[in-house]
Amino acid sequence: MLAETICSAVSAAGLGVAAVMAYRKRFLTATRIAAYSLVPIGLALTGVVAWVAGIAYKPSVWIGFGLLAVAWLLFTTTRAVERRGDGTRKQRRAAERAARGEAVAPAASAPSLGSGAPAARAQSAPAARAKRSSASPDEDFSDIEAILKKHGI
DSSP states (O other): OHHHHHHHHHHHHHHHHHHHHHHTTOHHHHHHHHHHHHHHHHHHHHTHHHHHHHHHTOHHHHHHHHHHHHHHHHHHHHHHHHHHSSOOHHHHHHHHHHHHTOOOOTTOSSOOOSSSOHHHHHHHHHHHHHHHHHSOTTOOOHHHHHHHHHTTO
């Protein structure tokens, strides 16, 4: 009952201020103040004020708010850790693909997988591994040099 009385008083005061603003020919401001003034009485008449007053003093409600705060804290913490980690999901997937040998050449528009047939890929993979293992430590680094020159390093 007290909450409804306070809401009514606040609305009446706001409507009084709106009337003064309208008298001073500030109609836009008066309309805005009148709109804000009608909100408290509208909430009181719909029962929202009584509902909020009813839940404000229950310990179970505050425990629920506490659990929601803990959940929000966990979500934001994990998000921050993920951002500080090893890049975005797209970057991690690209790194995984590169580790498996599905990398895209720097100037290529498609992955360099060889021919399109699965059998041909299966046959070419061991040959590529053998070629890599037989390469000397002083192999050609021209593509790496081109990338470094491109970036001014």
